[in-house]
Amino acid sequence: MFETLLPFFQAMLDQTGLVHFTFGNFVMCVLGCVMIYLAITKHFEPLLLIGIGFSCIVANIPGPPDVPGGPAVSALLYVVKEGGLFHFAFEGVGKLIIPPLIFLGVGAMTDFGPMIANPKLVLLGAGAHLGIFVALIFAKMLGFTMNEAGAIGIIGGADGPMAIFVTMKLAPHLLGPISVAAYSYMALMPLIQPPIMRLLTTKEERQIGMAQSRKVSKLEKIAFPIVIAIVVNLFFPPVAPLITMLMLGNLFKECGVVDRLAKTAAGGLINVIIMILTVAIGSTMAADKFLTVQTIQIVVLGLVAFAFGTASGVVTAKIMNLFLKTKINPLIGSAGIASVPIAARVSHIVAEQENPNNLLIYHAMGPNLAGVFGTAISGGILLALLGAA
Template identity: 85%
Template sequence: MFDQLGPFFQALLAQTGAVHLSWGNVVMILVGATMVYLAIAKHYEPLLLVGIGFSCIVANVPGPPDDVPGGQAISALLYVVKEGGLFHYAYEGVAKLIIPPLIFLGVGAMTDFGPMIANPRLVILGAGAHLGIFVALILAKLCGFTLAEAGAIGIIGGADGPMAIFVTMKLAPHLLGPISVAAYSYMALMPLIQPPVMRLLTTKAERQITMKQLRTVGKAEKIAFPIVIAVIVNLFFPPVAPLITMLMLGNLLKECGVTERLAKTAAGGLMNVIVLVLTVAIGSTMAADKFLNWNTLLIVLLGLVAFVFGTASGVITAKVMNLFLKDKINPLIGSAGIASVPIAARVSHIVANQENPKNFLIYHAMGPNLAGVFGTAISGGILLALLGAG
C-alpha cells in the first residue's frame, strides 16, 4: 500500500508548480521580498515598492505545466498577463502609453511650482543634474547596445518613471521591463544612493549653508505658468508634449481655484488607482527567465551609474554656481535636480538637517527638483528627435 502512495504523491506534486521552482525564481522572490521589507521597515517609497515587490514575488511562483499549451510552467500571474486578464490590461496601459500621462496629470495636481518660479536661477540645477543620462548612454553603447537601446537606458538617469517608460516605448519597447524596474526601484532607493555621494562632494561647512526665504509667488503667476510651459513644450519639444501637457493641465486644475473637485480627483483617487496599476504592471515583468540575464543586469547596473553621476553633477553644478553668487546656495539642493519629485528634494533636506537641525531646505530643494522634471523632458525630447522616434 505504502509503495503505491509514492507514485500517487509524485503525480499529485507534478500537478502543482512546486516541482518547477528554479533557483532563478527563488532569487527573484527574495528580490521582491526585499523590496517589500524596505517599503515597510524602512519606509522607502512604500507606494511604489509594496506593489512592485509583491507582484515580483507572485510572478516568480511557477504554476502547473498545463497552464499553457506545450506544458511550459509559468506563474498564474504571467499567464493572465499573456492571455488577457487584469494584469494583461494593466501592462497594456503602460505599453500603450496611457498610464504615464495620467500619472503626470496627478503629479501636476499635487505640485506647487512656486519654489521654481520664485527662484528661477535654480533651473540651472535641474539641467546640471542630468549628466548621468548621457554617461549611461555612452557606456551602454560601449557595452554593445544599439544607439536606440542606449538612449532608452540613459533616460533612467532622469529619475522620472513615466518619462522613462515613454522614451523606452518609443526607442526600445523590448527593454520596457528592466528599464521601468530600474527607474522605479532606484527612485525608491534614493535615500540610500544619494547621501554618500552628496557627503563625498561637499564639506561640512557647505552642508550647513542656510538659504534666505523665497519670495511669495502670486496667484496670477501660478495660473500663467502651466499655460506658458504647455505652449513652449508643444512648440519646441513635441516628442514629449503628451506628458508635460498633462502635467501642466493637472497643475492648472490645482491653481486656477475653480476646479478643486477635479484637482482632488486627479491627485487623489485617480492617482491611487493609476499607481496600483503601474506597480502591478512593472512587478509582473520581473519573471526570472526574462529578468535574470546579462543584459538586464547590465541595464540595472547602468541605471545605478546614471543615478550616481546625476547626483554628483547636480552637486558640482551648485558648487560652481556659488563661485559667482553673492548669496550662496547649499550645494545639497543640487542633487535634487534629479527629477524624482519629491523624493530627491526630501533627501536633500534630510542630509542638510542632519548637519544643522535648524536648516530646512525642502522648499528650496523643490525648485531644482521641479526643474529636473523639465530637464528630463528636454533630454528625452532630444533623444527621441536625434534617434528618429519623434
C-alpha cells in the same frame, strides 16, 4: 505501503508548480521580499515597492502543467500575455496611457512656486542630468544599439513615466528592466544619494542656510502651466503628451475653480494608476527574463546614471557659488534629478543632519521641479536625434 502511495503523491506534485520552481525563481522571490521589507520597515517609497515586490514574487511562482503557455509559466505571466486584469494593466503602460495620467495627478499635487520664485535654480535641474548621457555612452560601449542606449540613459532622469515613455518609443523590448530599474532606484534614493552628496561637499557647505524665497502670486501660478504647455508643444513635441498633462493637472490645482477635478486627479485617480503601474512593472520580473546578462547590465547602468546625476547636480551648485553673492547650499543640487519629491526630501534630510535648523525642503523643490523639465528636454532630444516618432 509507501511504495504504493508514492506514484499517487508524485502525480499530485506534478499537478502543482513546485516541480518547476527554479533557483532563479527563488532569487527573484527573495528580491520581491526585500522590496516589501524596505517599503514597510524603512519607508522607502512604499507606494511603489509594495506593489512591485508583491507582483515580482507572484510572477516567479510557476503554474501547474495545465496553465496555458507551458508548465513553467506562472498564472500571472499567462494573463499578462493572453488577457485579463494583468494583461490590461501592462497594456496601459505599453500603450503609453498610464504615464500621462500619472503626470496629470502629479501636476495636481505640485506647487511650482519654489521654481518660479528662484529661477536660477533651474540650472541645477539641467546640471543634474549628466548621468543620462554618461549611461548612454557606457551602454553603447557595452554593445547596445543607439536606441537601446538612449532608453537606458533616460533612467538617470529619475522620472518613471518619462522612462517608460522614451523606452516605448526607442526600445520597447527593454521596458521591463528599464522600468524596474527606474522605479527601484527612485525608491532607493535615500540610500544612493547621501554618500555621494557628503563626499562632494564640506561640512561648512552642508550647513549653508538659505533665505526665504519671495511669495509667488496666484497670477504667476496660473500663467505658468499655460506658458509651459505652449513652449513644450512648440519646441519639444515628442514629449508633449506628458508635460501637457502635467500642466493641465497643475492648472486644475492653481485656478481655484475646479477643486473636484484637482482632488480627483491628485487622489483617487493617481492612487488607482499607481496600483496598476506597480503590478504591471512587477509582472515583468520573471526570472527567465530578468536574470540575464543584459538585464544586469541595464540595472548597473541605471545605478551609474543615478550616481552621476546626483554628483553633477552637486558640482553644478558648487560652480554656481563661485559667481553668486548669496551662496546656495550645494546639497540642493542633488535634487535636480526629477524624482519629485523624493530627491528634494533627501537634500533636506542630509542638510538637517548637519544643522537641525536648516530647512532646505522648499529650496530643494525648485531644482527638483526643474528636473522634471530637464528630463523631458533630455528625452525630447533623444527622441528627436534617434528618429523616434
